[in-house]
Amino acid sequence: MNDYEINAYSSEEELIENEARPRVFRRRPNYFEIYDPQDFFVRFRLKPRTVEMLLEELDEAISHPTERNLALSASQQLLLTLNFFANGSFLRVTGDFQGVSAATASRTVHRVSRAITALRPRYIQMPEGEEIALVRQKFYNIARFPRCIGALDCTHVKIISPGGNNAEVFRNRKQFFSLNVQAITDSNLKIRNIVTRWPGSTHDSYIFRNSNIYAALERGIYGDSLLVGDSGYPVRPYLMTPLHETRNEAEALYNESQIRTRNVVERTFGVWKRRFPALAMGLRLNIGTTQAVVVATAILHNIACNVNENVPPVNAAQEAAIDFIQDIPIINEDEAHQYVGRINDNNRARYNLIYNYFRRL
Structure with missing residues (x-):
């Protein structure tokens, strides 16, 4: 546990008065029977069949x-947990939905x-072996960017102030408290790698x-994969x-292709947060549980992708195609070497890709 987690609130539960009151057992409806598949999906973000499959994997653990x-x-x-992920409301409202405190x-x-996060090795993993070639081909099909196995970016998940002496490290540049979550995604909008342990700043x-x-x-x-x-x-x-x-058309082509290829990670974040609005609305939980919720919803998102669940509406602008440059003239070799000679080893890899690949497209 990090130092800034020690003084975090345990949850909304700590804010509830601990006075003795008689226990009340409320009615707990069977939502598999009450709702048709469409209403069930709206409330739990997964189809009944998918939830039943997930239940088989989690039954013993929970x-x-x-x-x-x-x-x-x-x-x-x-x-109850899926409903919380789907509406992002207070725990009291979620409890009322299932007839509990x-x-x-x-x-x-x-x-x-926590039980769902135990499924992480099965559902969140980088491509290996023969799958690498398949992932690279699918990325190539987007905008002809070679050897790509993932798009990398971070997104903020809003949280309440964790309290304690180090609470301010969670305040991000937009001035709200958050976790800064790193993810690598593939062209099918699946999350291949996720890191959830860093504060928003x-x-x-x-x-x-x-x-x-x-x-x-x-x-x-991963060899020569990118x-x-x-x-x-x-x-x-x-x-x-x-x-x-950009100083020439090969560099312009590289940028266009790179931007279109990278766009899948932004689309993934959009679909992920629309599928589980709690991530977008903010989590009122302790840091440890918040981290577990983020990973759990990433796993559920991947399961939804695997079984072709309905995709929640996304911003049309994120889906808009960028016009792709097709006619690229051959660049003088001396010009290419001139650029490559002015850069360090890291930049050299990028310019080698530009002048050995994109100038020939």
């Missing part, structure tokens, strides 16, 4: 050993989110330099960023 005190069943716990809702969201490039995926790329685990990122990241032999200015 089931209570006995039914004493009318404990929530595994199905009820999962639906806010305290029980808080414990349930934490319990189920942390710069994107710092998060990347301190991530496991950075170490793997430095070791050459990531694409925005100008907030430093260029590396394995990370291609856009040029700040």
Whole structure:
């Protein structure tokens, strides 16, 4: 646990008065029977069939050993948690939806989110082996950018102030408290890698330099494969960023292709947050549970992609195609060497790609 997590509120539950009151057992409806598939999807963001499949994987992990005190069943716990992800409201409202207290809702969201995160090795992983060639081909089909296996970026997930002496490190440049979440996505809008441990004030490039995926790329685990990122990241032999200015048509073509290829990560964030609005509206949970919720919703997003769940509406501007430059004249070799001679080794990889590939398109 990081130092800035120690003084974080345990959850909304801590704000509830601890006065003794008689227990009230409310009615707990069966939402699989009450709602048709469309209404069910609106409230839980997944189809009944997908939830039942997920329940099979989580049943053992979240089931209570006995039914004493009318404990929530595994199905009820999962639906309560999915409803919280889907509406982003207060825990009291989520608890009322399933007929339990806010305290029980808080414990349930934490319990189920942790159980879902245990599925991470199965549903969130970078491409390996033969899959690498398939991922590279799909990225190439977008805008003819070669050897790409992922688009890299960060997004902010709004949180309440965690309190304590270090709360301000969570305040980002837009002046609200957040986690800065790094993700690598593929062309199918699936999240292939995710990092959730950094406060909102942390710069994107710092998060990347301190991530496991950075170490793997430095070791050459993925061979000549590339990531694409925005100008907030430093260029590396394995990370291609856009040029700040273009001086010829090969460089313009590189930028156009890089931007279109990188656009998938922005689209992924949009779909992910529309699928689970709690991420966009803000989480009123402790830091540990918030991190678990972020990873859990990423896993659920990937499951939804795997089974072709309905995609929530996204901004049409994010889907708009960028006109692609087709007619590129051959650039004089001396000009190419002139540019390459003025750059360091990291930039050299980018310019080699431009002049050995994009000038020939």
